[in-house]
Amino acid sequence: MRLDLVPRPHRSPLAEALAPALAFLAAVLVGGVAVSLLGVSPAAAFVVYFVAPLSELWSLQEVAVKAAPLALIATGLAFCYRANLWNIGAEGQFVVGGLAGGMVAIATHGSTGFTLWILPAMLAAGTLAGIAYAMIPALLRVRLGVSEILTSLMLVYVAELLLDYMARGPLRDPAGYNFPQSVAFDEAARLPALMEGDALHAGVLVALAAVGLGAVVLGRSLFGFEMRLVGASPRAARFAGFSAERLTLLAFAISGGAAGLAGIVEVAGRIGQLQPSISPGYGFTAIIVAFLGRLSPVGILVAAFVIAVTTIGGEAAQIDLRLPLDLTRAFQGLLLGLVLGADVLTRFRLRLVAGTAR
Amino acid sequence: MSPDVIAMVAATVLAAATPLIIAGLGELVAERAGVLNLGVEGMMVCGAAVGFAAAVESGSTLVGALAGIGAGVALAAAFGLLTVGLAANQVASGLALTILGLGLSGLAGARYVGLKRDPAPHLAIPGLTDLPVVGPLVFGQDGFVYAGLALAMGVSWFLWRTRTGLVLRAIGDDPAATHSLGLPVRAARFLAVLFGGACAGLAGAYLSLAYTPFWAPAMTAGRGWIALALVVFASWRPGRVVAGAVLFGGATVLQLHAQALGIGLPGQVLSAVPYLATILALILLSLARRQGGSLAPAALGRDFTPHR
Numbered sequence: 001m002r003l004d005l006v007p008r009p010h011r012s013p014l015a016e017a018l019a020p021a022l023a024f025l026a027a028v029l030v031g032g033v034a035v036s037l038l039g040v041s042p043a044a045a046f047v048v049y050f051v052a053p054l055s056e057l058w059s060l061q062e063v064a065v066k067a068a069p070l071a072l073i074a075t076g077l078a079f080c081y082r083a084n085l086w087n088i089g090a091e092g093q094f095v096v097g098g099l100a101g102g103m104v105a106i107a108t109h110g111s112t113g114f115t116l117w118i119l120p121a122m123l124a125a126g127t128l129a130g131i132a133y134a135m136i137p138a139l140l141r142v143r144l145g146v147s148e149i150l151t152s153l154m155l156v157y158v159a160e161l162l163l164d165y166m167a168r169g170p171l172r173d174p175a176g177y178n179f180p181q182s183v184a185f186d187e188a189a190r191l192p193a194l195m196e197g198d199a200l201h202a203g204v205l206v207a208l209a210a211v212g213l214g215a216v217v218l219g220r221s222l223f224g225f226e227m228r229l230v231g232a233s234p235r236a237a238r239f240a241g242f243s244a245e246r247l248t249l250l251a252f253a254i255s256g257g258a259a260g261l262a263g264i265v266e267v268a269g270r271i272g273q274l275q276p277s278i279s280p281g282y283g284f285t286a287i288i289v290a291f292l293g294r295l296s297p298v299g300i301l302v303a304a305f306v307i308a309v310t311t312i313g314g315e316a317a318q319i320d321l322r323l324p325l326d327l328t329r330a331f332q333g334l335l336l337g338l339v340l341g342a343d344v345l346t347r348f349r350l351r352l353v354a355g356t357a358r
Numbered sequence: 359m360s361p362d363v364i365a366m367v368a369a370t371v372l373a374a375a376t377p378l379i380i381a382g383l384g385e386l387v388a389e390r391a392g393v394l395n396l397g398v399e400g401m402m403v404c405g406a407a408v409g410f411a412a413a414v415e416s417g418s419t420l421v422g423a424l425a426g427i428g429a430g431v432a433l434a435a436a437f438g439l440l441t442v443g444l445a446a447n448q449v450a451s452g453l454a455l456t457i458l459g460l461g462l463s464g465l466a467g468a469r470y471v472g473l474k475r476d477p478a479p480h481l482a483i484p485g486l487t488d489l490p491v492v493g494p495l496v497f498g499q500d501g502f503v504y505a506g507l508a509l510a511m512g513v514s515w516f517l518w519r520t521r522t523g524l525v526l527r528a529i530g531d532d533p534a535a536t537h538s539l540g541l542p543v544r545a546a547r548f549l550a551v552l553f554g555g556a557c558a559g560l561a562g563a564y565l566s567l568a569y570t571p572f573w574a575p576a577m578t579a580g581r582g583w584i585a586l587a588l589v590v591f592a593s594w595r596p597g598r599v600v601a602g603a604v605l606f607g608g609a610t611v612l613q614l615h616a617q618a619l620g621i622g623l624p625g626q627v628l629s630a631v632p633y634l635a636t637i638l639a640l641i642l643l644s645l646a647r648r649q650g651g652s653l654a655p656a657a658l659g660r661d662f663t664p665h666r
Contacts, residue, residue, distance in 0.1 A: 005445055005663045086449050140637075144644040149396065149449065150587045151640065154633040157580055165626035284457065291450055326464025326575075333400075333458025337440060340451050344444040348663070 091283025130260015384557020400459020430559020
């Protein structure tokens with residue numbers, strides 16, 4: 001018995017939209033089995049994971065605040081992945097962005113008078129730091145041919161250690177009773193809340209705007225076309241005279257900048273100070289979001305929402321049902337695997353053939 | 359330094375190098391067949407969790423090691439099904455495997471956090487092990503260390519001295535040509551992926567059964583990724599994987615000693631050493647290879663679907 005993959009002559013948009021949905025359904029079913037193995041009713045777990053986060057205003061706000069950085073990072077990553085460039089260090093670029101922007105807030109702490117420039121300066125510093133940090137693997141790849149996969153990942157660990165050092169050392173609040181955190185940012189260095197006293201902050205709008213911009217650039221501009229062509233057919237791109245070097249650097253700059261911006265949005269929005277750790281793994285989760293959204297900004301927006309719901313649900317399940325947080329992580333890994341598998345089925349038809357494996 | 363101290367340091371370096379050797383060799387075989395499996399970290403951490411759990415339940419280190427191998431193989435089979443069977447993107451599937459593995463290991467190991475067991479027994483041959491300096495170093499290691507070194511020799515022999523090894527390397531360089539010769543491309547790739555998973559699982563089991571020896575969440579701390587870098591650094595040659603792993607092991611031990619001695623550097627800088635060393639090693643390697651062209655298997659990371 002042998003499994004053959006027969007290329008489909010036409011791509012069907014319906015199948016391409018259905019594939020991630022089916023993968024999601026399959027992952028939910030497997031998750032249900034896992035939950036019942038852990039001794040919890042799957043129905044109860046389903047409500048906690050997928051229904052409860054959508055049923056109240058405060059939890060919907062939490063979902064939006066979680067989905068924003070995911071969508072922002074994933075949109076940047078889509079540029080890279082479309083061009084077959086593997087920046088898997090968005091987590092590091094996120095951390096460096098948060099650190100650089102946070103340092104602006106700490107340096108201007110307590111300043112009076114005209115303070116309106118502080119917040120834009122923070123956002124700019126975060127974005128630029130993310131770009132600069134992403135340039136390390138990009139330049140190493142372009143100039144020396146070093147695999148960007150490994151260098152970008154190694155730099156995640158370095159960035160986390162750097163933030164840990166800065167938050168415990170030079171940037172620690174001297175009046176903070178030795179707690180490893182910086183001063184709480186001034187009002188002028190915080191992204192304002194959209195509703196008084198609630199979690200939803202202006203960073204969600206920043207992220208939405210950036211995703212919209214990404215959608216236009218990737219889908220409607222010559223640059224976006226070059227990016228997609230390089231990934232889909234490097235040979236054709238070479239004949240068209242597109243410079244792979246330039247596209248590599250730009251793709252990394254976009255994804256690094258988006259991750260850095262997401263980092264400072266998280267720090268200036270939700271956290272409001274620098275801590276030894278500022279990310280629950282957004283940079284890695286965003287990779288799942290990018291693929292779940294089929295590397296298109298609109299799809300990514302939907303995927304970020306879905307993943308954010310399961311993350312909030314996972315936190316609630318940990319408290320309400322004593323289900324471990326690792327279950328959420330395993331679920332997300334499984335989901336990514338199933339999405340990738342389902343993706344193949346949109347490109348090929350499976351055929352079982354008698355005979356030996358080839 | 360006295361000879362005894364040197365022997366002791368050498369033994370710790372070897373111990374730190376062993377997981378990298380084992381996991382690196384497994385990945386080397388998979389990559390020689392043309393499959394890039396970025397999920398080493400995930401398979402390794404699952405091997406550590408499942409291996410430790412099985413060892414605690416059964417009271418046997420051997421059962422633990424076998425269970426670790428089994429966990430690695432199971433995850434690798436899922437990866438192989440996706441990438442070899444369904445021709446899914448190898449990079450993305452590998453990342454999925456890492457995320458899945460980290461989650462599953464947390465689930466499998468949850469009940470075993472904080473438990474301790476005796477480290478895997480060390481070899482003791484009366485007379486030989488008691489020899490000064492050389493004795494403990496050569497004849498006093500645990501089984502994993504010997505297994506790692508034997509594996510290096512076995513893989514080297516297999517890849518360059520057997521016909522099957524030749525076929526495997528040919529598949530990694532040109533699957534279409536090998537396929538047209540009637541050789542089983544996808545079956546060979548799948549088996550190579552399984553072998554990689556077995557090695558990663560064993561390397562993980564070594565960490566939780568002999569090296570630390572306890573289970574802690576995410577205890578692999580990036581070793582799977584370093585093993586991946588090591589394969590590149592070794593230009594896909596088993597002997598150089600061992601040499602590179604010893605270098606990395608040395609850097610790790612140096613960092614621990616520097617931390618213990620309280621050198622005037624912050625701990626975070628020292629902790630970053632292995633990761634920075636990995637980047638540096640990759641840069642140096644590519645500088646040295648500027649003229650020679652790439653040594654990577656030509657079809658590394660490319661899926662293969664036979665069309666007829």
